[in-house]
Amino acid sequence: xxxxxxxxxxxxxxxxxxxxxxxxxxxxxxxxxxxxxxxxxxxxxxxxxxxxxxxxxxxxxxxxxxxxxxxxxxxxxxxxxxxxxxxxxxxxxxxxxxxxxxxxxxxxxxxxxxxxxxxxxxxxxxxxxxxxxxxxxxxxxxxxxxxxxxxxxxxxxxxxxxxxxxxxxxxxxxxxxxxxxxxxxxxxxxxxxxxxxxxxxxxxxxxxxxxxxxxxxxxxxxxxxxxxxxxxxxxxxxxxxxxxxxxxx
Numbered sequence: 001x002x003x004x005x006x007x008x009x010x011x012x013x014x015x016x017x018x019x020x021x022x023x024x025x026x027x028x029x030x031x032x033x034x035x036x037x038x039x040x041x042x043x044x045x046x047x048x049x050x051x052x053x054x055x056x057x058x059x060x061x062x063x064x065x066x067x068x069x070x071x072x073x074x075x076x077x078x079x080x081x082x083x084x085x086x087x088x089x090x091x092x093x094x095x096x097x098x099x100x101x102x103x104x105x106x107x108x109x110x111x112x113x114x115x116x117x118x119x120x121x122x123x124x125x126x127x128x129x130x131x132x133x134x135x136x137x138x139x140x141x142x143x144x145x146x147x148x149x150x151x152x153x154x155x156x157x158x159x160x161x162x163x164x165x166x167x168x169x170x171x172x173x174x175x176x177x178x179x180x181x182x183x184x185x186x187x188x189x190x191x192x193x194x195x196x197x198x199x200x201x202x203x204x205x206x207x208x209x210x211x212x213x214x215x216x217x218x219x220x221x222x223x224x225x226x227x228x229x230x231x232x233x234x235x236x237x238x239x240x241x242x243x244x245x246x247x248x249x
Contacts, residue, residue, distance in 0.1 A: 028056040029069040030083060030103045031231055036073025037080045047181050051199050085231075088114045089131045092123040092220045094213035096237040097131035099201050102229045110229040117227060121220035134236055135201035139180030141173040141187065142195045152192060159186035168241045170195070174202070203236030214239045215247045 031052040039046035043053050049070070056066050073080045086107055088100040104110040115125050143153065146169050153164055153173060160179035165172040175183045177199060184197050209217060217237060224233045 024059055025056075025061050025065060026228065027103070027231060028052065028059060028061055029065060032056060032066060032069035033073035033080045034083055034085055034103055036070045037083075041070045041074040047177060048199060050181055051197070054197075086110060087128075087132065089126040089128065090114075090118050090123055091126060091131070092118075092121075092235065092237075093216040094207060094209040094237065096207050096209060096213075096217055096235050097134050097203070098123070098220075098224075099132060099135055099234040100224055100230060101201075101232045101234075102227075103231050104229040110227075113227050113229065114224065117220065117223045121223055122216050123220050131236075134205055135203055135234060137177060137199060138202045139173075139175035139177060139183060139198075140200045140202060141175075141184060141197045143171040143173065143187075143192060144195055145169050145171050148192060152190065153187065155186040155190040155192075156183045159183045170241075198232070200232065201234040203234070205236060206238040207236055209237045209239050211239075211243050211246065214243055218244075218247050 032049065035046060035049035035052045039048055041049070043050035053066055053070075056069075082105045083103055084105075084107065086102045086104055088102065088111065090098050090100070092098050100114055102110050102114065117123075118125050141156070145166060148171070150164060150166065150171065153161075153171060156164070156173045156175075159182045161173050161175045161183045162179075163174040165174065173183060173187070180197075180199060184194070187194060214237070217235070221233050221235060224230055
């Protein structure tokens with residue numbers, strides 16, 4: 001299992017009202033616009049858009065904002081066309097590989113911001129292709145293993161999940177992108193509460209990190225995630241949940 005999933009689970013449990021909600025809504029709107037532009041404005045036929053809209057609703061983004069973002073993505077306006085998705089690659093403390101997904105209207109600005117975040121926090125930017133081969137994009141659903149047993153998740157297998165991975169106090173339900181929506185809906189119908197449900201890059205190789213490296217790595221991840229243009233950050237580290245709990249404070 002990716003330590004990043006355990007870290008996401010811990011942050012979910014510690015979640016508070018986002019004081020930067022305006023910036024959060026801006027990120028969510030851009031993700032909706034790009035998904036609608038690239039795959040059409042019908043969430044039922046566009047898994048990426050469905051995922052983006054669901055995340056916006058979970059963040060209490062107003063319905064009008066969501067509909068406006070979809071309209072901008074599918075319309076003739078130039079705003080959506082000016083936005084592009086960029087994938088940055090690099091290394092963090094302990095030699096951990098990182099993929100940074102950004103949605104931007106200014107590649108030079110975003111690239112400079114990402115490079116600065118890496119350099120300031122003990123990491124380094126890599127060339128295109130330097131770490132991307134270590135990741136594959138999958139549907140990834142994280143579930144609290146202290147509340148549910150693996151048998152409770154069998155509906156996901158029936159809906160097309162390719163694997164259920166158990167590690168410490170969480171399960172990860174893994175699926176191909178095309179099956180993600182059906183798998184998530186099957187768990188919802190079974191009454192299973194999900195800590196997170198994402199279309200995320202999963203690592204094929206994990207790098208163990210000690211507590212000191214983990215603390216530095218978390219600072220890098222959080223700095224990257226706070227950048228206005230960054231949509232998501234993925235990393236191939238692994239660390240025990242108790243270490244990540246201590247790092248999270």
